[in-house]
Amino acid sequence: MHDEPNFRLDGIGLFSALPSDALRELETACRWRECDIDDVVLERDSDENDVFFIVSGAVEAVSFTVDGDKISFARIEAGDFFGELSAIDGETRSASVVAIEASLVARMSANRFNQLILVHPELATHLLRRLTRIIRTANSRVVELSTEAGG
Amino acid sequence: MASEQDQRLDGIRLFESLSPDQLRAIERQCIWRRFGANDNILDQDNEDRDVYFIVRGTVQVVNYSVSGRKIALARIPSGSYFGELAAIDAQPRSASVVAADDCLIATMTPQLFNQLVVDHPELAKSLLLRLARIIRACDDRIMDLSTLGAVQRVCLELLQLASPDPGGSDGWLIWPLPTQKEIASRASTTRETVARTIGQLAAAGIVERRKKSLYIRDRSRLEEYAAAVDPDQWSGDTAR
Numbered sequence: 001m002h003d004e005p006n007f008r009l010d011g012i013g014l015f016s017a018l019p020s021d022a023l024r025e026l027e028t029a030c031r032w033r034e035c036d037i038d039d040v041v042l043e044r045d046s047d048e049n050d051v052f053f054i055v056s057g058a059v060e061a062v063s064f065t066v067d068g069d070k071i072s073f074a075r076i077e078a079g080d081f082f083g084e085l086s087a088i089d090g091e092t093r094s095a096s097v098v099a100i101e102a103s104l105v106a107r108m109s110a111n112r113f114n115q116l117i118l119v120h121p122e123l124a125t126h127l128l129r130r131l132t133r134i135i136r137t138a139n140s141r142v143v144e145l146s147t148e149a150g151g
Numbered sequence: 152m153a154s155e156q157d158q159r160l161d162g163i164r165l166f167e168s169l170s171p172d173q174l175r176a177i178e179r180q181c182i183w184r185r186f187g188a189n190d191n192i193l194d195q196d197n198e199d200r201d202v203y204f205i206v207r208g209t210v211q212v213v214n215y216s217v218s219g220r221k222i223a224l225a226r227i228p229s230g231s232y233f234g235e236l237a238a239i240d241a242q243p244r245s246a247s248v249v250a251a252d253d254c255l256i257a258t259m260t261p262q263l264f265n266q267l268v269v270d271h272p273e274l275a276k277s278l279l280l281r282l283a284r285i286i287r288a289c290d291d292r293i294m295d296l297s298t299l300g301a302v303q304r305v306c307l308e309l310l311q312l313a314s315p316d317p318g319g320s321d322g323w324l325i326w327p328l329p330t331q332k333e334i335a336s337r338a339s340t341t342r343e344t345v346a347r348t349i350g351q352l353a354a355a356g357i358v359e360r361r362k363k364s365l366y367i368r369d370r371s372r373l374e375e376y377a378a379a380v381d382p383d384q385w386s387g388d389t390a391r
Contacts, residue, residue, distance in 0.1 A: 089280055117275065121272060132239045139245050142289060142292050142296065145293065145299075
């Protein structure tokens, strides 16, 4: 199966509340890239702050040890996105991202992303819930590790 | 009870973009309470999903491990707030909060808080920025704690490699000292962690490097480090 790329953001969960004309406008504001397996989508420590939307395929957030071994953090599937932390706080990337399938990725500038949040409060609410979920997972991990360390 | 003129949200940074009229309207919808040092402000098992604004005083966020050990997560000063996670996702509290000194606290229902976020996008942005910072701080702490085990293993390796000083002193030494890469491989960690650990031990006067030898100057402290009862022994500034 090899379809022509479909440069549409309709499948992105974050945008489910947006009307279609707003989506069409966003699609033209994005830069689009078709990635092959193992392509680096995002380089750790790179200094852009774009947000990346996975339209099809799947990617993985990874880090590399000194020996060059790959450590995988998270798999990000079609319909999802990544890179929002840097767009929000302007800090550098904490991990690299590589494609683990042939993927179609739409890339939006931090400015556009932040402007979008201001105009559409429901996006802000969606993002707040997402970050809250990430914090809860991280907090449990901290407690778990602290407990292990404490014996 | 708090006096009327105390009940002001002007010092809360989240609200700095709001007008005085908007603040006065919000203040009237808050519940105001005072707490003394060590009073429980919020218990982990509380059913409410309110947001708590610290108008005066400082609070301590704490968590308890399965074994009942108290884990300090953060100190929050006046002008800031807590409890926003439960207001956002309606899930149970992840921690308890205790007053560190005399506190004046304003609480707000999750309905009001979420409405303010929708009505004032700049509040949403400020909140997003805060959550992003919390996530990064958590990630740093997880990284510290994850490498802690490796540091312990390096200390353990050093203890196992050490033998009594044949020179007659009652000290211990490792001779010849294996390369950092060899020690890393024995302790299943990276060369960088070995270098960092030996550096920290040397700075603390526990070991001393001399040519091809590593002198163990304080074997009992090295044993303590290998047991690492207290993770803060390794990183004093990471508690949030």
